[in-house]
Amino acid sequence: MTPSTSSSGDNGADPSGASSTPGSSGTAATGVDAADVRPLLEDDGSRDDPALLKWLLGLLLLPMGLALALGLRGAADSRDPRIPDLVAEFLPETGVSNPVTGVLLNFRGYDTLLEVAVLVAAMVAVWSLDRGERLFGLPRGRDLDEPVLTAILRLAVPTAFLTAVYLTWLGSSEPAGAFQAGALLAGAGVLLTVAGVLRPPTAAALPVRVIAAGGVAGFVVVGISVLPFTGAFLAYPEGWAYPLILGLEAALAVAVAVILVELFVDVPSIPVHDPALDAVDPYGDPLGRALAPDPVPPEDEGEAS
Amino acid sequence: MTSLDLYTWAGVAVFLLALHAVVTRAHLIWKVLAINLMGTGVFLVLLAAPARRDPLMADPLPQGMVLTGIVVAVAATALALGMALRVVARTGSPFLTVETETADPDPDAPEAPS
Numbered sequence: 001m002t003p004s005t006s007s008s009g010d011n012g013a014d015p016s017g018a019s020s021t022p023g024s025s026g027t028a029a030t031g032v033d034a035a036d037v038r039p040l041l042e043d044d045g046s047r048d049d050p051a052l053l054k055w056l057l058g059l060l061l062l063p064m065g066l067a068l069a070l071g072l073r074g075a076a077d078s079r080d081p082r083i084p085d086l087v088a089e090f091l092p093e094t095g096v097s098n099p100v101t102g103v104l105l106n107f108r109g110y111d112t113l114l115e116v117a118v119l120v121a122a123m124v125a126v127w128s129l130d131r132g133e134r135l136f137g138l139p140r141g142r143d144l145d146e147p148v149l150t151a152i153l154r155l156a157v158p159t160a161f162l163t164a165v166y167l168t169w170l171g172s173s174e175p176a177g178a179f180q181a182g183a184l185l186a187g188a189g190v191l192l193t194v195a196g197v198l199r200p201p202t203a204a205a206l207p208v209r210v211i212a213a214g215g216v217a218g219f220v221v222v223g224i225s226v227l228p229f230t231g232a233f234l235a236y237p238e239g240w241a242y243p244l245i246l247g248l249e250a251a252l253a254v255a256v257a258v259i260l261v262e263l264f265v266d267v268p269s270i271p272v273h274d275p276a277l278d279a280v281d282p283y284g285d286p287l288g289r290a291l292a293p294d295p296v297p298p299e300d301e302g303e304a305s
Numbered sequence: 306m307t308s309l310d311l312y313t314w315a316g317v318a319v320f321l322l323a324l325h326a327v328v329t330r331a332h333l334i335w336k337v338l339a340i341n342l343m344g345t346g347v348f349l350v351l352l353a354a355p356a357r358r359d360p361l362m363a364d365p366l367p368q369g370m371v372l373t374g375i376v377v378a379v380a381a382t383a384l385a386l387g388m389a390l391r392v393v394a395r396t397g398s399p400f401l402t403v404e405t406e407t408a409d410p411d412p413d414a415p416e417a418p419s
Contacts, residue, residue, distance in 0.1 A: 069313060
């Protein structure tokens with residue numbers, strides 16, 4: 001199974017071919033060819049469980065599925081039916097008219113606060129996996145030479161931005177909100193990053209840290225600052241619920257967008273196995289970055305029994 | 306059997322199919338995607354089960370929980386994929402290998418003088 005086409009389509013405008021030649025480690029900051037990485041990730045299924053085991057497991061899962069489905073039916077019939085009515089009854093006090101937003105940002109504000117904290121934690125964890133170069137983005141100083149892509153970006157990115165603002169505002173009355181808006185913004189950000197227009201800031205960049213932490217920080221600040229008025233964490237004073245929720249949603253949307261883009265662009269870069277490179281630096285990769293020398297057992301002796 | 310029952314059954318089916326893939330597939334990205342899909346099955350059940358009582362009035366509580374869960378699942382999947390790529394970067398292989406022979410004493414080693 002060979003990679004479908006040569007990579008000339010992607011790199012047609014790049015006569016230097018800097019992506020995988022050994023001598024260019026100084027300049028090849030980014031731009032790993034997907035075709036070079038693909039063989040590393042190929043899966044012919046030979047390491048999967050044998051077919052007999054697969055069928056056996058399938059048979060085993062059938063009664064489990066039956067039990068789960070029947071049990072869930074029973075659970076659905078026996079649950080407390082008052083919750084929707086309770087939410088509907090107290091919805092006017094939340095400051096918003098969309099019950100889901102009311103649950104997320106008022107009744108269950110703790111959940112949303114911790115959810116954003118989980119996002120920040122995931123971003124930090126992905127950062128800690130790899131502080132090296134990125135898989136995406138053009139090297140600095142190179143122009144985007146793709147007329148179709150440029151035209152699409154000019155249409156899609158402003159539209160996405162505008163729609164995200166609208167969705168954030170709409171969340172108080174209709175099914176929408178900060179996370180939908182954040183996902184849309186993140187989509188625009190990923191598009192810009194893959195196209196090479198937006199050079200993703202490094203993990204150490206202060207603006208990224210401030211914005212990403214802004215969602216959690218905003219929640220905590222609001223939660224504490226309402227304490228003197230209502231006596232409870234995240235219990236909004238009367239009349240203040242709507243502006244506070246809207247402000248929190250705006251901060252959340254931006255924070256979620258930045259975190260999602262960071263999660264996307266901060267994937268660890270994959271070194272392409274190249275014997276010529278091994279001769280120069282056994283732990284190096286085409287990105288010119290040295291990997292820490294982990295003790296890797298030699299491949300040809302791993303099969304010995 | 307209503308259409309909401311169908312959603313519950315579909316959620317269970319998605320969950321179990323994904324569980325099957327987690328166990329039998331060796332490729333790390335298969336495993337990560339399958340775990341993500343297991344979560345999707347759970348979300349489907351969570352959304353369908355409470356609506357059985359009154360299909361016209363959805364329960365906003367599970368909807369909020371699922372919305373939260375989707376975001377957390379995205380973050381967890383991104384982290385897992387990052388870790389899988391790190392494994393590829395370190396070992397050159399997208400499979401987890403079980404090392405069984407690393408602790409073997411070398412039989413050809415010269416005997417210690419007695």
